[in-house]
Amino acid sequence: MIGLFAIDAEQRKLAVELSAKLGRDTMVGDGPVHQVVHRMWTKLGSAVLLMPIGAAVRTIAPMLVQDESSPAVVCVTEGFVVVLAGGSAGGANALADRIAEVLGLTMVASTGSDNTGDTVLEQLVDQLDATVDGDIAECAAALLDGExxxxxxxxxxxxxxxPDNVGHSNGARWTIVIDDRLATQISDGSELLRIVPRTLVVGVGASKGVSGDEVSSVLSMLEWDFGLDLRAVRAFASIDLKAREAGVLQALEDWNFWHGQGSVGEDPPTLLTYPAETLSTVDVPNPSAVVQRETGTPSVAEAAALYAAAEMAQGRPVELVVPKAKGENVTVAAVRIKP
Known part of the structure; x- marks a missing residue:
């Protein structure tokens, strides 16, 4: 069975039209793409995802395995039909070619092994658990053409x-930048594909009754004042007293709307919370006697970010890249999990 899954109403209309042309052994998923694909995964022979490639890769990545049980996966996006998994052995190349012919689009075939079927850019995005900024389909086509x-x-x-054509070539039409910061600028006029790995853990401390707008305003300092790409946030962390703080939760919901993948059914980064006795064991550069009296730990934002990042790093080094950025009722800190 071929399953077709669309990100919005316009793409769903296209999916229905495409289903009619692909034959009777098709179905069009109904509901949030992420949940529907996961529910139908084991019943599918092929999956066609009508959505941006980055979102499609994150949808299927948790379910891909190195055997023949995974369906072939094709992504239809921005004028291209891109093979994500299944390759020649899984039938994805043939299905993509058929869809490209029906819709009058350009096919981007798999250059990966028949076991994974992924193009090298999708492998990279998957490996880094990254967000993509730029036209990955066009860049992939240029890569496959040997540019x-x-x-x-x-x-x-x-x-x-x-591939051999990927390196430090000056004057290349395409530049790929892998970074969790916004600072990289390309001055030679080349097309830019930014791959933003999820490396950051953001600690949040806030007064009781703080508003969501106040929290959001201080979170925005990470971008405007410190040059971090907020799409690189992997998790938020705080003291357990803030696990149900309405303003904090509202700010994180707003964060996901602007910087996350909520539109395709994914959850925002987790809010991890820890008791004061745990946070008080973390060595921080900016302890506060006032915070100690109010919470039982000399640090919330810095300590929570450092503790959570160390847990998630699995032995890799971490670094405090934003120590204690403060608003009137909110404090945030950011820790990077290093490669």
Missing amino acids: PIRLLNPMGFALPPM
Whole structure:
């Protein structure tokens, strides 16, 4: 069975039209894409996702396995039909070619092995648990055509094997930047594809009764004052006293609307909370006697971010990149999990 899954009403209309042309052994999923795909996954021979590639990759990544049980997966997006999994052995290349012909689009075939079927860019996005900013389908097409591709990896992430045409070529039409910061600027006029790995844990401390707008305003300082890409946030952390603080929860919901993937049914980054006795054991650069008296720990934002990041890092180093950015009733801190 071929399942077709659309991100919005316009794409769903296209999915219904495409289903009629692909034959009787098709179904069009109804409901939030993330949940429907996960529910139908084991029943599918092929899946066609009508959505941006980054969202499609994050939807299917938790379910891909190295055997023949996974369906072939094709993504229809921005004028391209891109093979995400299944390759030639799984039938995804043939299905993508058929869809491209029906819709008059350009097909981007898989160059991965028949076991995974992923293009190298999708492998990279999946490996880094990243958000994509830019036209990944067009960049993938250029890569497959053998064009020189410049790759900038200033943070030193481990990468999957890259084709020979990917390197530090000056004058390349495409530049790929892997970074959790906004600072990288390309001055030579090349097309830019930014891959934003989820490396950041943001600690939040707030007064009782704080408004969501106050929390959101201080969170925005991470971008405007410190140059961090807020799509790189992997988790938020705080003291357990704030687990149900309405203003904090509202701000995180707003954060997901603007920076997350809530539109495709994904949950926002988790709010991790810890008791005061746990946070009080964390060595921080900016302890506060006032916070100690009010909460039982000399630090909330810095300590929570450092503690949560260390737990998630699984032995990798972490660094405090934003120590204690303060508003009137809110304090935030950001910790990076290093490669």
